[in-house]
Amino acid sequence: MLITGPTATGKTALALELAPRYHAEIVSADSRQVYRYLDIGTAKPSPAERAAVPHHLLDVVDPDERFDSARFRTLARAAIQDIMRRGKRVFVVGGSGLYLRALTRGLFAGPAADPQLRARLYDQERQAGRGFLHRWLCQVDPAVAARLHPHDTVRVIRALEVFLLSGTPMSQWQRAHGYRERQFSTLMIGLVADRETLARRIAHRCCQMIQEGLVDEVRRLWAQGYGPELPPLRTIGYAQIGAMLQGRYTLAEAVAEICKETRRLAKRQLTWLRAEPEVRWCPAAQAREVAKMIDRFYEQGT
Numbered sequence: 001m002l003i004t005g006p007t008a009t010g011k012t013a014l015a016l017e018l019a020p021r022y023h024a025e026i027v028s029a030d031s032r033q034v035y036r037y038l039d040i041g042t043a044k045p046s047p048a049e050r051a052a053v054p055h056h057l058l059d060v061v062d063p064d065e066r067f068d069s070a071r072f073r074t075l076a077r078a079a080i081q082d083i084m085r086r087g088k089r090v091f092v093v094g095g096s097g098l099y100l101r102a103l104t105r106g107l108f109a110g111p112a113a114d115p116q117l118r119a120r121l122y123d124q125e126r127q128a129g130r131g132f133l134h135r136w137l138c139q140v141d142p143a144v145a146a147r148l149h150p151h152d153t154v155r156v157i158r159a160l161e162v163f164l165l166s167g168t169p170m171s172q173w174q175r176a177h178g179y180r181e182r183q184f185s186t187l188m189i190g191l192v193a194d195r196e197t198l199a200r201r202i203a204h205r206c207c208q209m210i211q212e213g214l215v216d217e218v219r220r221l222w223a224q225g226y227g228p229e230l231p232p233l234r235t236i237g238y239a240q241i242g243a244m245l246q247g248r249y250t251l252a253e254a255v256a257e258i259c260k261e262t263r264r265l266a267k268r269q270l271t272w273l274r275a276e277p278e279v280r281w282c283p284a285a286q287a288r289e290v291a292k293m294i295d296r297f298y299e300q301g302t
Contacts, residue, residue, distance in 0.1 A: 001294060002092040004029070004100060004273060005191035006266035008201040009284040012045055014191065015093040016053055017287055022091075022294065025054040025083045027076055029094030029103070032235055034060040034067050037221055040214045041237035043205065056083070063226040063233065066113075068158075069102040076103050089298075097272035098155075104186055104278075110173050111165040113158075121157045133160060141169035149268060154231050187297040189290055190279040192270070197284075202262045206237075206255055215241055215251075236261045 001024070003011050015026050028034070032042040036059045045055055056079040061067050076092070076099075083090050092103065125133050134150035137159055144159045162170040193201065218233075218241045226233060228242040237258050244254040273279055282289050 001090060001297065002029075002100060002104070002186055002188040003191065003290075004093075004095055004097070004188060004279065005284070006193075006198065006269040006273075007095055007262060008198060008205050008266065009191040009193050010201075011093050011095065011191055012043070012049075014285075014287055014290060015091050016045070016049055018291060018294065019053045019091050021291070022089050022298070023087075024089040024091045025056065027079050027083075027090060027092045028055060028057045029072070029076070029092050029096050029099045031067075031072075031094075031096040031099060032232060033058050033094075034072070035063050035232045036061065037063060037224065037226070038217075038232055038238070040209050040212050040217045041235075041241075043209075063221065063230050069098050070107055072099045073102040073107065095269050095273075097269060097276065100188070101276070104188070110162045110170065114161060114165060117161055117164065118157055121160060122153070125153060125157075133157060136160065141171050143171035144169065147268075147272065149264070151234070153234065186278070187293065188276070188279050189293060190273055190281045191284040192281050193284040198266060199263060202266065203259050206259045206262065209237065209258075210251070210255060215245070218242055218245060236265060 001022075003015050005011055018024075019026055026045075030042065032038060033044050034057060035042070038044070044058060049055075050058070057072070057075055060075065080090050080092075092100070094100070121133060131150040133153065133156045134145060134148065137145040137148070137156055140163050141159055145156075148155050148159070150156075159170045162168070162173060166173070214237060218238055221233065221238075222228070222242075222245075228234070228239070228246075232238065233242060240249060240254040240257045240261070243249045243257075244251055249257065280293060282293070
C-alpha cells in the first residue's frame with residue numbers, strides 16, 4: 001500500500017489516520033527525512049506521531065552521508081519484509097517518485113559511483129555557477145534533464161556520471177531496463193489538490209516551519225559542522241534560511257522563496273507521478289474514499 005502525491009497534500013496525516021485501522025506500520029519514502037537532525041524543514045513526523053504509528057526509514061544517515069535510491073530500495077525492502085513477518089501491513093508514504101519507482105519496479109544496472117568524478121563535477125559547478133551542469137546535461141541527455149530541476153545537483157551529477165562512465169545517456173539505460181520488476185502486489189494512491197488549495201497549504205506550512213524554529217534548526221546544523229555546502233542543506237527551506245543567515249535574504253524574502261520553490265517542487269512531483277500508470281488519484285483529505293480503495297485492495301487478497 002503506497003500513499004503518494006505532491007508535497008503538502010496531506011500524505012502523512014492521512015497515513016497516520018488510516019494506519020491503525022489496518023494494523024499497518026509506515027515506511028517513509030521521503031528523500032530528506034532519512035537525514036538525522038533535519039526535522040522541521042522536512043516536515044518529519046513528530047515523536048508523538050511516531051509513537052502512535054511505528055515509522056521506518058527516518059533518521060537513517062547523518063547529513064554528510066550519501067544516500068540514494070539504491071540504498072533506499074535495500075533498506076525499504078528489508079523494513080517491509082520485517083513488518084510483514086510480524087503480521088503487520090505496510091504503508092509506504094512519500095512524494096519521492098524515484099524512490100517509489102525503485103522500490104516497486106527496480107533500478108537499472110548502471111555504472112557504479114565514482115567519487116573522484118563526482119568531486120570534479122561538483123568543483124565545475126562551483127566554479128562555473130549554479131546551472132552549469134544542468135546545461136551540460138541538456139546537451140548530452142535532454143530527456144533526463146527535462147525531468148530535473150537545474151539546482152538538483154545530486155541527480156544531475158548522477159546523470160552526467162552515468163553518461164561519462166558508460167558513454168550511454170541515462171535515459172537509454174532507463175528505457176532498456178523498462179522498470180518491469182515486480183516484487184510486491186501494490187496499490188498506489190496519489191493525493192491531489194487544486195492549485196489554489198495547494199498554494200494555501202504550502203504557504204501555511206512554510207509559516208509553520210518558521211514558527212516551529214527552522215532558523216534555529218539551521219543554526220544548530222551549522223554548529224554541528226553540517227555546513228551549507230552539503231546536499232541536504234542545499235534543499236528547499238535549508239538553502240533559503242542559510243542564505244538569510246549569510247545576509248543575502250531578509251526573513252520575509254527567505255519565506256517567499258521557500259514558498260515559491262515548494263510550489264515548483266509540487267509541480268515537478270505531480271508531473272513525475274502522472275507518468276506512473278499505476279497511480280490511482282484521489283482528492284486530498286478524502287480519507288473515506290481512500291479507505292474504500294484500500295478495503296477493496298485487501299479484500300482481493302493481493
